[in-house]
Amino acid sequence: MDYEINYPELNMAEITFTVSKADFEKALEEAKETTKSEDPAVLREFxxxxxxxxxxxxxxxTNKLKLAYTPALMGTDDADGNVTITINCPLLPEVKLGQYKGLNVTKDAVDVPEEEVIAEMNRQISAQKLWETLPEGTKAEEGDQVIIDFVGEKDGVPFDGGSGENYPLILGSHSFIPGFEEQLIGSTAGEKVKVDVTFPENYFEPSLAGQPVVFMCTVKDVQKEIKPELTNEFLAKMKLEGIHSVDDFKNRLAIDLKALKEQEAENKAISTILEKVADGSEVDIPDAMIDNQVEQYVNEYENNMKQYGMTLDQYLQFSGQTLDAFKQQLRPQAILTLRQALVLEAIAEKEAIIAEDKEIEDEYALLSQMYSFPAEQLKAIIPYGTVATQLVQRKTMDFLKDQNLAK
Incomplete structure (x- = not known):
């Protein structure tokens, strides 16, 4: 289809073309079939x-346009019913690179003092919750753990979600409805216990809210928590692969801590390199591009809040700020992110750093393994271009590391 392209302002391309009345009406019919909608606005937009x-x-x-983000579309009808469509394309700004080789950035030396290793040993040991079976006939006390099978019944009929097998329940943890755990105190392994309770009035399942029910429980084991101690015996109970003694544990953690600190030191050096390269480059980021990045951050925050059962409005209310103030707070990070991304892209282009097809396929295979999701289905969720861009950024960072880390 013929089109015209103009550049009305810096970093903006405007593409216009006209669709005949007949072709547009045909497209509206196809849109009706595809969208299953009768709404004229929906059909026109489609x-x-x-x-x-x-x-x-x-x-x-054809024009080698580099889009900054999704273009805006507008359709205008003329007197004859033809539709002129305008695509406003925000373009990536030009980047004038400064020095990006030979910066000679030094990576911090890494040291793992013995007291740090010992502190980590104690931290990991203290975080362990291990249980051991008590002698036969021992009565369960508050703080003990019982392993139970249970079936919940309402009016003599088992209800959905009310059954479990080999369930580890710590008495006094209040993880079950009120009154349940208390009735298991004093029980012994092998004993059957009838637990009578009433669901809270505000219980999430309406059919059970405020209702009396019976749980038929079988206590399969009564266990007491093992006091965490830095001893060979406790480590043996942790069943760590390759760890048979306190010395083994200490050596393993020393290696792990050093590897972690090495990675942190390298990440810090890479961050310093990218910061120096970005600061030495010139790029004028359009406000619209910054606003778009801020909106992305806001959407991410909103999605994260939903995971905690909270809306963005509630978060803003609790934190005592307006949406505009929140966006202003995100603006510096948006500018930094965009600046560094633009500089990386400019270096990748200058150095002809690309993502090969095999590398992209390998990345999909890796993502498939990570998320236990078929690679072909992932391609429908994560666009090919997105994976390619991320790979190019990583390869460019590796290039900068190689060129700028002090040998």
Missing amino acids: AISSFASKVLTEAVD
Whole structure:
């Protein structure tokens, strides 16, 4: 399809083309079939997006456009019913690179003092919760752990979600509904216990809220927590592979701590390199591009809040700030992120750093392994271009590390 491209301002391309009335009406019918919608606004938006997508793909390829973010679309009808579609394309700003080789950044020396290793040993030991079976006939006390099978019944009929097998329950943990754990105190391994309780009035399942139920429980084991101690015996109970003594544990942690500190030192050096390269480069980031990055951050915060059962509005209320103030707070990070990304892209282009097809396929295979998700399905979720961009950024960072870390 024929189109015109103009550059009305710096870092902005405007693509315009006209769709005949007949072609647009045909696209509206196809949109109705695809979207299953009768809403004229939805159908019009879908038709405009379909035409724009084809033209944009051709224009980007032909004119070597580098889009900063998703273009805005607008459709205008003329007197004859033809539709002129305008695509406003925000473009990446030009980057004038400064020095990005030979910065001679020194990586911090790494030292792991013995007292740090010992502190980590004690921390890991103290964090362990190990249990041992008490002698037969021992009555369960508060603080003990019982392993139970249970079946919940309401009016003599088992209810959904009310059964479990080999469930470890710490008495006094209040992890079950009120009154449940108390009735298991004094029970012994092998004993069957009938637990009568009433669900709270505000219980999330309406059919059970405020209702009396019975749990038929079988106590399979009564256990007491083993006091954490830095001894060979306690380590043996932890069943750590390759660890048979306190000395083994100490040596393992010394190696792990050193590796962790080495990685931290390298990350710090890489961060310093990127900071120096970005500071030495010139790039004028458009406000619209910064605003778009801030919106991405806001959306990420909103999604994170949902995981904790909280809305963004509630978070802002608790933290005592307005949405505008929150966005302003995110702005410096948005500028830093964009500046560094733009500089990395400019270096990758200058040094001809690319992601090969095999590298991208290998990355999908790695992601598939990490998330236990078929690679082919991942490709539908994570676009090919996104994976390629991330790979190029990593390879560019490796290039900068190689060129700037002091030997």
